[in-house]
């Protein structure tokens with residue numbers, strides 16, 4: 133197996149273009165499992181760990197964050213807790229300290245698993261994937277990135293350069309159900325972001341459909357219900373019936389299956405609970421921010 137180890141981003145893109153059948157490897161926490169179990173034997177590996185540009189994050193002109201695809205979870209947790217609290221909540225639930233020291237958001241996106249923990253939050257905050265090749269750079273809204281089970285919208289000669297996180301307001305949540313607290317693939321997961329400035333709601337489910345996806349009807353219902361009751365302005369308590377309906381719509385927006393980790397009906401039930409619970413947490417943060 134050929135091992136390509138570029139030391140710069142232009143060299144990495146050139147190598148990608150010359151070897152579109154090479155498998156990129158960042159933290160290797162997904163790729164090495166595939167290789168060790170002999171599920172896949174690619175002709176070449178394209179090591180991205182020596183590309184300094186991928187390991188950086190920076191503030192964008194609009195106040196958001198450009199997160200290099202190769203920043204490991206452990207750094208994300210230390211450095212972005214204030215700027216991207218939802219993604220940090222998700223990062224904290226990934227694997228174990230060893231996995232979080234190596235694993236990256238770029239790798240999570242690259243695997244495009246329906247159960248990837250970053251995805252519901254990235255969807256809820258309307259993040260954008262920055263994809264690059266020797267042909268140039270383009271942006272892909274995360275909502276358009278997942279195209280099927282473990283499939284994504286990258287072209288064969290493209291790599292993920294970064295994830296663009298819009299300016300946040302701290303009103304983000306992530307919750308995950310697993311069979312235990314650590315080292316567990318989500319039975320189901322849920323990401324929520326409240327956007328009072330534009331009176332909008334971001335809500336997305338993981339491990340509950342062929343791809344991670346928005347819960348669109350639930351988003352629309354909640355944004356309208358909060359507006360109708362004047363709650364975006366007053367920050368008053370959300371009626372229990374509104375929270376319950378939101379949970380029901382999230383469950384209805386999902387398309388889960390029965391599998392070894394859980395049944396479809398359990399997943400729907402769990403999602404309705406996670407949706408109500410995270411809404412309560414985010415709303416109480418919103419109320420607290422006004423005090």
Ligand SMILES: Cc1cc2nc3c(=O)[nH]c(=O)nc-3n(C[C@H](O)[C@H](O)[C@H](O)COP(=O)(O)OP(=O)(O)OC[C@H]3O[C@@H](n4cnc5c(N)ncnc54)[C@H](O)[C@@H]3O)c2cc1C
Pocket residue numbers: 155156157158159160161162163164165180201202225226227228231234235236237238239240241242243247248249250290291292293315316317318
């Ligand atoms: C024990 C264990 C526990 C785990 N627990 C969790 C968990 O709780 N939650 C969870 O979501 N995941 C979990 N995972 C899966 C894995 O850790 C994550 O998906 C992680 O984010 C992968 O990142 P990585 O950098 O290691 O990716 P890699 O393994 O290096 O790559 C993964 C995929 O992304 C592609 N890729 C990587 N970087 C790029 C790039 N810049 N551009 C294009 N493609 C790229 C690779 O080609 C490959 O297809 C676990 C894995 C293990 C082994």
